[in-house]
Amino acid sequence: MEKLITDFSLGLFFWQTLLFIVLVVFLKKYAWKPILSAVEDREEGIKDALASAVKAKAEMESLNADNERVLLEAKQERDKLLKEARETKDYIIKEAKEKANIEADRLMSSAKEQIANEKIKAITELKKTVASLSIDIAEKVLKSELKDKSMQEKFIETTLEDTELN
Amino acid sequence: MKTKIKITSLFFLLALFTHTVFAVNDGGYTKERDVRSEYKEFKDHHLKDNHSFKIFYYKTGNKKKYISFPLPVIIYSEHGLDVFMSSKFYNEKNKRVSHIIDDRIYKIDKKSEKIKATLASGKELKVIDFSITKNVVLILLCIFLMLFVFIKMARSYSKNPIPSGAGRFLEPIVLYIRDDIARPNIGEKHYKRYMGFLLTVFFFIWFVNLFGLTPVGSNVTNNIAVTASLALLTYIITTFTANKNYWGHIFWMPGVPTPMKLILAPIELLGTIIKPFSLMIRLYANMTAGHVVLMSILGLIFIFQSWLGGTLSFGLAFALCLLELLVCALQAYIFTMLSALYFGAAVEEHHHD
Numbered sequence: 001m002e003k004l005i006t007d008f009s010l011g012l013f014f015w016q017t018l019l020f021i022v023l024v025v026f027l028k029k030y031a032w033k034p035i036l037s038a039v040e041d042r043e044e045g046i047k048d049a050l051a052s053a054v055k056a057k058a059e060m061e062s063l064n065a066d067n068e069r070v071l072l073e074a075k076q077e078r079d080k081l082l083k084e085a086r087e088t089k090d091y092i093i094k095e096a097k098e099k100a101n102i103e104a105d106r107l108m109s110s111a112k113e114q115i116a117n118e119k120i121k122a123i124t125e126l127k128k129t130v131a132s133l134s135i136d137i138a139e140k141v142l143k144s145e146l147k148d149k150s151m152q153e154k155f156i157e158t159t160l161e162d163t164e165l166n
Numbered sequence: 167m168k169t170k171i172k173i174t175s176l177f178f179l180l181a182l183f184t185h186t187v188f189a190v191n192d193g194g195y196t197k198e199r200d201v202r203s204e205y206k207e208f209k210d211h212h213l214k215d216n217h218s219f220k221i222f223y224y225k226t227g228n229k230k231k232y233i234s235f236p237l238p239v240i241i242y243s244e245h246g247l248d249v250f251m252s253s254k255f256y257n258e259k260n261k262r263v264s265h266i267i268d269d270r271i272y273k274i275d276k277k278s279e280k281i282k283a284t285l286a287s288g289k290e291l292k293v294i295d296f297s298i299t300k301n302v303v304l305i306l307l308c309i310f311l312m313l314f315v316f317i318k319m320a321r322s323y324s325k326n327p328i329p330s331g332a333g334r335f336l337e338p339i340v341l342y343i344r345d346d347i348a349r350p351n352i353g354e355k356h357y358k359r360y361m362g363f364l365l366t367v368f369f370f371i372w373f374v375n376l377f378g379l380t381p382v383g384s385n386v387t388n389n390i391a392v393t394a395s396l397a398l399l400t401y402i403i404t405t406f407t408a409n410k411n412y413w414g415h416i417f418w419m420p421g422v423p424t425p426m427k428l429i430l431a432p433i434e435l436l437g438t439i440i441k442p443f444s445l446m447i448r449l450y451a452n453m454t455a456g457h458v459v460l461m462s463i464l465g466l467i468f469i470f471q472s473w474l475g476g477t478l479s480f481g482l483a484f485a486l487c488l489l490e491l492l493v494c495a496l497q498a499y500i501f502t503m504l505s506a507l508y509f510g511a512a513v514e515e516h517h518h519d
Binding site for chain 1: 294365450
């Protein structure tokens with residue numbers, strides 16, 4: 001203890017206290033404050049970055065879910081469209097077929113009608129022609145048959161025999 | 167690279183300066199003295215503060231040559247301030263002489279290395295020595311180093327949030343002091359107020375302790391005045407930042423019977439002084455003890471003067487140096503830790519009811 005008191009140097013104590021206080025003041029202002037605030041900013045930054053990473057991950061997940069949903073919807077939409085298209089196609093084909101059938105029927109019937117008309121016309125013509133021909137033939141036959149008198153008499157007799165007078 | 171060149175040139179300048187002003191001291195030992203007492207004298211001398219910066223000495227024949235440079239001496243007495251260089255205490259033959267200003271005779275006491283003053287009338291003059299001694303120079307060096315390193319480190323953050331260079335090594339220590347010393351001991355609410363002091367005191371003690379391990383410097387924390395100053399600052403900060411709760415616990419301890427309160431008050435009050443006092447003694451004693459042991463072991467080389475003693479002593483000294491490296495940081499840590507603990511007690515919130 002005695003040695004401690006005799007060893008104590010007031011001058012050194014004075015310089016140490018003065019210089020140390022100056023050092024604390026200077027370092028506090030120009031070193032510790034910027035260092036600690038920089039470190040705190042960095043820590044905040046890391047914290048924020050982590051939080052935003054977690055958020056981004058969640059967002060990504062929801063985005064993925066969304067994507068899947070959209071994809072599913074798109075698929076459903078596509079299927080629906082395809083189905084509709086198929087239905088339309090079938091309908092169109094069916095309708096076309098029906099129309100074609102009707103048209104064909106119509107054509108057939110009109111053709112038949114025409115044919116029938118033509119046939120009747122032809123038959124009538126034929127009849128006319130046959131009639132005139134037979135008249136001509138009959139005339140010619142009669143002319144040749146009834147050339148002499150005996151033949152004429154015989155014809156009249158036969159005709160009269162066939163005809164019964166009542 | 168740039169800093170390396172700067173530091174090298176600084177040392178070069180220092181070396182130049184040393185050479186131009188170095189003093190050659192022939193010591194004046196004519197008769198052969200025994201090694202043991204000479205070494206003891208050297209050791210005691212090394213552990214003391216000094217008015218000139220002696221770097222080393224060597225012997226030519228029986229003459230001692232000192233490589234050293236003088237430092238300013240500032241003496242305050244009732245006659246006012248006297249300022250002169252410490253080289254005035256040596257004559258051209260490097261014998262110790264008195265320096266006389268008007269009627270005041272100053273001389274360095276050989277044993278204690280302190281300046282004694284007498285008046286021409288033979289009456290002793292009471293003086294206060296404010297000299298820039300070797301320890302003050304080391305403190306200044308340490309302060310400049312700290313300012314340089316930490317301000318540079320702080321500047322580097324404005325460019326890049328990740329530290330570079332020395333900051334890469336120092337930042338974890340700064341963070342350790344914040345997260346493991348200040349925060350748990352002082353508390354999240356108040357710790358920021360004390361960070362400046364805690365960080366400065368930690369790095370200051372650590373750096374001067376490390377300076378003390380270099381061959382150039384005597385250890386600054388070997389001086390009771392230095393540790394007293396640091397402990398006093400802790401005491402002042404504790405006292406002036408203390409809240410009502412702290413004083414309540416000292417003068418009127420809650421939760422104990424009234425007679426006990428009366429007994430506890432003086433004990434607690436004394437405790438506030440004992441705490442920083444223990445800080446002062448702990449740092450001083452640990453560092454001094456380390457140096458005394460280290461120097462004693464080194465002294466074995468000169469006392470044994472045999473290959474066995476030399477080798478053994480070298481090995482021991484090397485191991486002790488490694489231990490001292492640890493002690494340097496450990497003492498700085500303990501001082502900071504306990505200061506934080508005392509600050510924590512001073513600002514602790516009331517939570518008894």
